[in-house]
Every structure is written in structure tokens, then in C-alpha cells.
Amino acid sequence: MKLSHEQVKHIARLAQLGLNEAEIEQLSSQLSDILENFEILKQIDTCNVPPATHSIRLQNIFRKDSATKSYPQSEILANAPKQEANCFRVQTILE
Numbered sequence: 382m383k384l385s386h387e388q389v390k391h392i393a394r395l396a397q398l399g400l401n402e403a404e405i406e407q408l409s410s411q412l413s414d415i416l417e418n419f420e421i422l423k424q425i426d427t428c429n430v431p432p433a434t435h436s437i438r439l440q441n442i443f444r445k446d447s448a449t450k451s452y453p454q455s456e457i458l459a460n461a462p463k464q465e466a467n468c469f470r471v472q473t474i475l476e
Contacts, residue, residue, distance in 0.1 A: 389409040
């Protein structure tokens with residue numbers, strides 16, 4: 382399928398691309414080649430090709446969620462550049 386100059390300009394406008402005439406011509410050729418390859422792929426009979434996904438029954442591979450002892454608060458705050466009331470002090474970003 383050969384794309385026209387106007388079709389490529391329309392696609393570029395939809396994608397908000399500012400293309401010059403040389404880029405439009407190059408893109409027209411490249412996109413046309415891609416579409417021709419898709420047309421060739423559409424002709425392949427894939428009726429007897431098994432799916433590429435795993436059809437076996439999947440199981441959860443994550444570990445069981447359990448509570449564990451955490452680090453002491455003083456150790457966590459030890460490297461904080463600024464602290465206030467046993468919390469991290471960060472710069473205000475919202476007013």
C-alpha cells in the first residue's frame with residue numbers, strides 16, 4: 382500500500398510532528414514499506430499455529446506476605462539531611 386504525500390502529512394499532523402518536505406518523502410517511503418510487509422504477513426495461513434502464550438495453569442510465585450521486624454526509627458533517620466519530630470524534613474512543594 383503506497384501512502385500519498387497528503388496522507389503522510391495528515392499522520393504527521395496527528396502525531397504533532399513538524400516535518401519538512403524531505404522528511405515527509407522519506408517517511409512516506411518507509412511507512413509504505415511497512416504497510417506492504419503487513420500485507421504480505423496477512424497472506425500467511427496461521428490456522429494450525431499454536432498460540433505462543435503459556436496455556437498451562439499458572440500459580441502464584443510470590444512469597445507469603447508476613448510481618449517482619451523493621452529497622453529502628455533512629456537508624457532510618459540517621460542519614461536524613463533534615464529531621465523534625467522524628468520524621469524526614471523535606472522542602473515544601475505545594476503551597
